[in-house]
Amino acid sequence: MTCETGKEAWDKLKELYEGNARIKRMQILNLKRDFETLAMKEKDTIQDYYDNLMGVINKMRLMGEDVPDSKIVEKLFVSLPERFESKLSSLEDSKDISELSLSKLINSLQAQEQRRAMRNKETENAVEGAFLAKTQKQK
Structure with a gap:
């Protein structure tokens, strides 16, 4: 509104837009680093x-960055703790990782996590039962 010529208005708009583009590039770089x-x-x-991972990915996608699911699958393969190593190895042996869908990988990992949690709970119950049996015998 304060510009007197079309050129002056154009220059202000260009400066404003390029500043936003620069900030956007920096935000994308920060999100890539987070990823x-x-x-x-x-x-x-x-x-x-x-x-957490999808929060970062969705922010990147909102900013126009293309992040294919295959890149997310690869990220999961390299960033999971050792307790998932056997599952990841069996998936690598049985399937082509580039063909593995993100949802199938997540479901498979969650199933393993649930089985492990159930086994741990059963082990805790067995130990607790053995402890109770031992203390009752001593009485």
């Missing part, structure tokens, strides 16, 4: 890690 450095912690569940 690259993100790794699952030992205490995290698959769902927690997947939610």
